[in-house]
Amino acid sequence: xxxxxxxxxxxxxxxxxSLFHQRWSPRAFKKTPIGADxxxxxxxxxxxxxxxxxxxxWLFVTSSGEKDFDTFLxxxxxxxxxxxxxxxxxxxxxxxxxxxxxxxxxxxxKFDCGAAWMSITLQANMHGLYTHGIGGLDYANVYKTLNxxxxxxxxxxxxxxxxxxxAGTLPEALQEKEKPSSRKPLADIWQAGIR
Ligand SMILES: Cc1cc2nc3c(=O)[nH]c(=O)nc-3n(C[C@H](O)[C@H](O)[C@H](O)COP(=O)(O)O)c2cc1C
Numbered sequence: 001x002x003x004x005x006x007x008x009x010x011x012x013x014x015x016x017x018s019l020f021h022q023r024w025s026p027r028a029f030k031k032t033p034i035g036a037d038x039x040x041x042x043x044x045x046x047x048x049x050x051x052x053x054x055x056x057x058w059l060f061v062t063s064s065g066e067k068d069f070d071t072f073l074x075x076x077x078x079x080x081x082x083x084x085x086x087x088x089x090x091x092x093x094x095x096x097x098x099x100x101x102x103x104x105x106x107x108x109x110k111f112d113c114g115a116a117w118m119s120i121t122l123q124a125n126m127h128g129l130y131t132h133g134i135g136g137l138d139y140a141n142v143y144k145t146l147n148x149x150x151x152x153x154x155x156x157x158x159x160x161x162x163x164x165x166x167a168g169t170l171p172e173a174l175q176e177k178e179k180p181s182s183r184k185p186l187a188d189i190w191q192a193g194i195r
Contacts, residue, residue: 027083045123051112062091088162094153134158
Protein backbone atom coordinates (compact mmCIF):
# COMPACT_ATOMS: atom_id res chain seq x y z
CA UNK A 1 0.00 0.00 0.00
CA UNK A 2 1.40 3.43 -0.90
CA UNK A 3 1.67 5.91 1.94
CA UNK A 4 0.27 9.37 1.26
CA UNK A 5 2.86 12.10 1.86
CA UNK A 6 1.79 14.73 4.37
CA UNK A 7 2.72 18.22 3.21
CA UNK A 8 1.12 20.11 6.12
CA UNK A 9 4.47 21.57 7.20
CA UNK A 10 4.65 23.46 3.89
CA UNK A 11 2.87 26.76 3.32
CA UNK A 12 3.25 27.73 -0.36
CA UNK A 13 1.29 30.64 -1.78
CA UNK A 14 -1.77 29.32 -3.64
CA UNK A 15 -0.41 30.02 -7.12
CA UNK A 16 2.89 28.18 -6.70
CA UNK A 17 2.79 25.00 -8.78
CA SER A 18 2.75 21.82 -6.70
CA LEU A 19 5.71 20.60 -8.76
CA PHE A 20 7.86 22.88 -6.59
CA HIS A 21 6.39 22.50 -3.12
CA GLN A 22 5.62 18.78 -3.36
CA ARG A 23 9.19 17.96 -4.31
CA TRP A 24 11.00 16.54 -1.33
CA SER A 25 13.88 14.23 -0.51
CA PRO A 26 12.80 10.86 0.87
CA ARG A 27 15.18 8.27 2.27
CA ALA A 28 12.83 5.27 2.07
CA PHE A 29 13.46 3.86 -1.39
CA LYS A 30 12.21 0.67 -2.98
CA LYS A 31 14.61 -1.53 -4.93
CA THR A 32 12.58 -1.48 -8.13
CA PRO A 33 14.46 -1.20 -11.41
CA ILE A 34 13.92 2.07 -13.31
CA GLY A 35 13.23 1.74 -17.04
CA ALA A 36 16.07 2.73 -19.37
CA ASP A 37 13.88 5.28 -21.21
CA UNK A 38 12.83 6.91 -17.95
CA UNK A 39 16.45 7.24 -16.82
CA UNK A 40 17.39 8.74 -20.16
CA UNK A 41 14.59 11.30 -20.03
CA UNK A 42 15.57 12.35 -16.51
CA UNK A 43 19.11 13.21 -17.62
CA UNK A 44 17.95 14.64 -20.92
CA UNK A 45 15.82 17.11 -18.93
CA UNK A 46 19.06 18.35 -17.35
CA UNK A 47 20.49 19.11 -20.78
CA UNK A 48 18.04 22.00 -21.13
CA UNK A 49 19.13 23.85 -18.02
CA UNK A 50 20.59 27.33 -18.48
CA UNK A 51 24.32 27.83 -18.00
CA UNK A 52 26.83 30.66 -18.19
CA UNK A 53 27.85 31.09 -21.90
CA UNK A 54 25.87 27.87 -22.56
CA UNK A 55 28.95 25.99 -21.32
CA UNK A 56 26.82 23.12 -19.92
CA UNK A 57 29.56 22.33 -17.39
CA TRP A 58 27.66 19.43 -15.75
CA LEU A 59 28.68 15.80 -15.91
CA PHE A 60 26.44 13.13 -14.39
CA VAL A 61 27.98 9.75 -13.64
CA THR A 62 25.44 7.13 -12.61
CA SER A 63 25.29 3.50 -11.65
CA SER A 64 24.05 1.23 -14.43
CA GLY A 65 21.90 -1.46 -12.90
CA GLU A 66 22.94 -3.85 -10.17
CA LYS A 67 26.34 -4.70 -11.67
CA ASP A 68 28.09 -1.57 -10.41
CA PHE A 69 25.54 -0.31 -7.86
CA ASP A 70 27.62 -1.34 -4.86
CA THR A 71 30.68 0.51 -6.22
CA PHE A 72 28.63 3.71 -6.40
CA LEU A 73 27.05 3.07 -3.00
CA UNK A 74 30.54 2.61 -1.55
CA UNK A 75 31.38 6.22 -2.42
CA UNK A 76 28.77 7.54 0.05
CA UNK A 77 29.53 7.94 3.73
CA UNK A 78 28.10 5.36 6.08
CA UNK A 79 25.12 7.39 7.30
CA UNK A 80 23.95 7.83 3.71
CA UNK A 81 24.66 4.24 2.63
CA UNK A 82 22.20 3.01 5.26
CA UNK A 83 19.22 4.34 3.32
CA UNK A 84 20.60 4.89 -0.21
CA UNK A 85 21.26 1.15 -0.59
CA UNK A 86 17.62 0.73 -1.62
CA UNK A 87 17.63 3.42 -4.33
CA UNK A 88 17.21 2.40 -7.97
CA UNK A 89 20.23 4.44 -9.04
CA UNK A 90 23.08 6.36 -7.43
CA UNK A 91 24.80 9.16 -9.28
CA UNK A 92 27.36 11.92 -8.88
CA UNK A 93 27.39 15.44 -10.28
CA UNK A 94 30.65 16.95 -11.46
CA UNK A 95 31.27 20.49 -12.71
CA UNK A 96 33.84 21.24 -15.40
CA UNK A 97 36.19 23.84 -13.91
CA UNK A 98 37.02 25.87 -17.01
CA UNK A 99 35.29 27.25 -20.08
CA UNK A 100 35.93 25.08 -23.13
CA UNK A 101 36.19 28.06 -25.49
CA UNK A 102 39.10 29.83 -23.72
CA UNK A 103 40.27 27.74 -20.75
CA UNK A 104 39.34 30.47 -18.25
CA UNK A 105 38.05 29.50 -14.79
CA UNK A 106 34.28 29.06 -14.77
CA UNK A 107 33.16 30.33 -11.41
CA UNK A 108 29.50 29.83 -12.35
CA UNK A 109 29.84 26.10 -13.10
CA LYS A 110 28.58 24.93 -9.70
CA PHE A 111 25.61 27.27 -9.91
CA ASP A 112 24.76 25.84 -13.35
CA CYS A 113 25.01 22.28 -12.00
CA GLY A 114 22.44 23.22 -9.36
CA ALA A 115 20.01 24.31 -12.05
CA ALA A 116 20.53 21.04 -13.93
CA TRP A 117 20.06 19.08 -10.71
CA MET A 118 16.65 20.68 -10.18
CA SER A 119 15.66 19.68 -13.73
CA ILE A 120 16.66 16.09 -12.98
CA THR A 121 14.59 16.16 -9.83
CA LEU A 122 11.46 17.63 -11.38
CA GLN A 123 11.58 15.32 -14.40
CA ALA A 124 12.03 12.36 -12.02
CA ASN A 125 8.98 13.52 -10.03
CA MET A 126 6.96 13.56 -13.25
CA HIS A 127 7.75 9.85 -13.61
CA GLY A 128 6.64 9.25 -10.01
CA LEU A 129 10.28 8.95 -8.90
CA TYR A 130 12.17 10.92 -6.24
CA THR A 131 15.73 12.17 -5.78
CA HIS A 132 17.79 12.83 -2.67
CA GLY A 133 20.95 14.96 -2.86
CA ILE A 134 23.95 13.56 -0.98
CA GLY A 135 26.84 15.72 0.19
CA GLY A 136 28.22 13.11 2.59
CA LEU A 137 30.68 11.31 0.33
CA ASP A 138 33.99 9.54 0.33
CA TYR A 139 35.64 12.54 -1.36
CA ALA A 140 39.08 10.93 -1.36
CA ASN A 141 38.01 8.10 -3.65
CA VAL A 142 35.27 9.50 -5.84
CA TYR A 143 37.55 10.70 -8.68
CA LYS A 144 39.69 7.58 -8.80
CA THR A 145 36.86 5.08 -8.58
CA LEU A 146 34.79 6.81 -11.26
CA ASN A 147 37.84 7.60 -13.40
CA UNK A 148 37.17 11.36 -13.51
CA UNK A 149 40.06 13.82 -13.94
CA UNK A 150 40.41 15.83 -10.72
CA UNK A 151 42.20 18.70 -12.44
CA UNK A 152 39.32 19.07 -14.91
CA UNK A 153 36.22 18.52 -12.75
CA UNK A 154 34.95 19.42 -9.27
CA UNK A 155 32.73 16.92 -7.51
CA UNK A 156 29.54 18.70 -6.42
CA UNK A 157 27.48 15.96 -4.74
CA UNK A 158 25.98 12.54 -5.09
CA UNK A 159 22.32 11.65 -5.30
CA UNK A 160 19.90 8.76 -5.04
CA UNK A 161 17.02 8.26 -7.46
CA UNK A 162 14.18 5.81 -7.19
CA UNK A 163 10.70 4.86 -6.19
CA UNK A 164 9.71 5.63 -2.61
CA UNK A 165 8.75 3.11 0.05
CA UNK A 166 7.01 3.25 3.42
CA ALA A 167 8.85 5.10 6.21
CA GLY A 168 8.63 1.89 8.26
CA THR A 169 11.24 0.26 6.01
CA LEU A 170 13.91 2.67 7.37
CA PRO A 171 15.98 2.25 10.54
CA GLU A 172 14.05 3.74 13.48
CA ALA A 173 16.24 6.84 13.80
CA LEU A 174 15.40 7.86 10.23
CA GLN A 175 11.69 7.12 10.31
CA GLU A 176 10.86 10.29 12.21
CA LYS A 177 12.70 12.43 9.64
CA GLU A 178 10.83 10.88 6.70
CA LYS A 179 8.57 13.81 5.88
CA PRO A 180 8.68 17.01 3.83
CA SER A 181 10.49 19.81 5.67
CA SER A 182 9.34 23.41 6.20
CA ARG A 183 10.98 26.55 4.85
CA LYS A 184 12.03 30.02 6.00
CA PRO A 185 9.34 32.67 5.47
CA LEU A 186 9.43 34.36 2.07
CA ALA A 187 10.26 37.70 3.75
CA ASP A 188 13.54 36.19 5.05
CA ILE A 189 14.82 35.27 1.59
CA TRP A 190 13.39 37.90 -0.74
CA GLN A 191 14.16 41.59 -0.57
CA ALA A 192 12.32 43.86 -2.98
CA GLY A 193 14.22 47.14 -3.15
CA ILE A 194 17.05 48.41 -0.98
CA ARG A 195 16.82 47.78 2.76
C1 LIG B 1 23.79 19.32 -2.31
C2 LIG B 1 22.96 18.57 -1.30
C3 LIG B 1 23.57 17.73 -0.39
C4 LIG B 1 22.81 16.99 0.52
N1 LIG B 1 23.43 16.08 1.34
C5 LIG B 1 22.68 15.23 2.07
C6 LIG B 1 23.29 14.15 2.78
O1 LIG B 1 24.52 13.94 2.74
N2 LIG B 1 22.47 13.32 3.49
C7 LIG B 1 21.12 13.48 3.55
O2 LIG B 1 20.44 12.67 4.19
N3 LIG B 1 20.51 14.51 2.89
C8 LIG B 1 21.24 15.37 2.15
N4 LIG B 1 20.64 16.37 1.41
C9 LIG B 1 19.18 16.58 1.48
C10 LIG B 1 18.83 17.87 2.22
O3 LIG B 1 19.02 17.69 3.59
C11 LIG B 1 17.36 18.26 1.89
O4 LIG B 1 17.28 18.58 0.52
C12 LIG B 1 16.91 19.47 2.71
O5 LIG B 1 16.83 19.12 4.07
C13 LIG B 1 15.55 19.97 2.25
O6 LIG B 1 14.60 18.94 2.32
P1 LIG B 1 13.74 18.50 1.06
O7 LIG B 1 14.69 18.24 -0.07
O8 LIG B 1 13.02 17.25 1.50
O9 LIG B 1 12.81 19.62 0.73
C14 LIG B 1 21.39 17.14 0.53
C15 LIG B 1 20.78 18.00 -0.39
C16 LIG B 1 21.54 18.70 -1.30
C17 LIG B 1 20.84 19.60 -2.31
